[in-house]
Amino acid sequence: LLRPRTCPQNGSMLPAKSSLAQLQETGRAFEVEHECLGKCQGLFAPQFYVQPDAPCIQCLECCGMFAPQTFVMHSHRLPDKRTCHWGFESAKWPCYLHVNQKYLGTPEEKKLNSLLEEMKEKFSVP
Ligand SMILES: [Zn+2]
Numbered sequence: 001l002l003r004p005r006t007c008p009q010n011g012s013m014l015p016a017k018s019s020l021a022q023l024q025e026t027g028r029a030f031e032v033e034h035e036c037l038g039k040c041q042g043l044f045a046p047q048f049y050v051q052p053d054a055p056c057i058q059c060l061e062c063c064g065m066f067a068p069q070t071f072v073m074h075s076h077r078l079p080d081k082r083t084c085h086w087g088f089e090s091a092k093w094p095c096y097l098h099v100n101q102k103y104l105g106t107p108e109e110k111k112l113n114s115l116l117e118e119m120k121e122k123f124s125v126p
Pocket residue numbers: 003059060061062063064074075076
């Protein structure tokens with residue numbers, strides 16, 4: 001699950017990174033995080049989430065792109081026993097993925113939370 005740091009120094013090698021950064025500036029992408037099997041923060045671009053396994057979350061640490069279900073299994077840190085989920089299943093990623101805590105208490109918190117909930121339900125089977 002762990003990947004080496006592959007983020008190139010030269011951003012031109014990874015167009016996804018610059019485009020995601022631009023998307024964040026225009027307010028369409030926002031930061032998310034999970035604390036499963038180790039904590040990880042990423043940038044979620046809703047417009048890239050066009051199918052259940054579409055890579056739409058970029059890890060802030062290694063710049064890799066992940067689908068939501070893959071992202072909750074991705075981490076650069078060892079699991080914290082206090083937050084480790086008993087019976088972890090990546091298929092339950094909507095339970096594990098949250099907006100970045102930096103948004104907590106800000107005017108954006110509510111908007112981003114509902115946007116994330118929308119994304120979680122986008123491909124969910126009733
Ligand atoms: Zn990573």
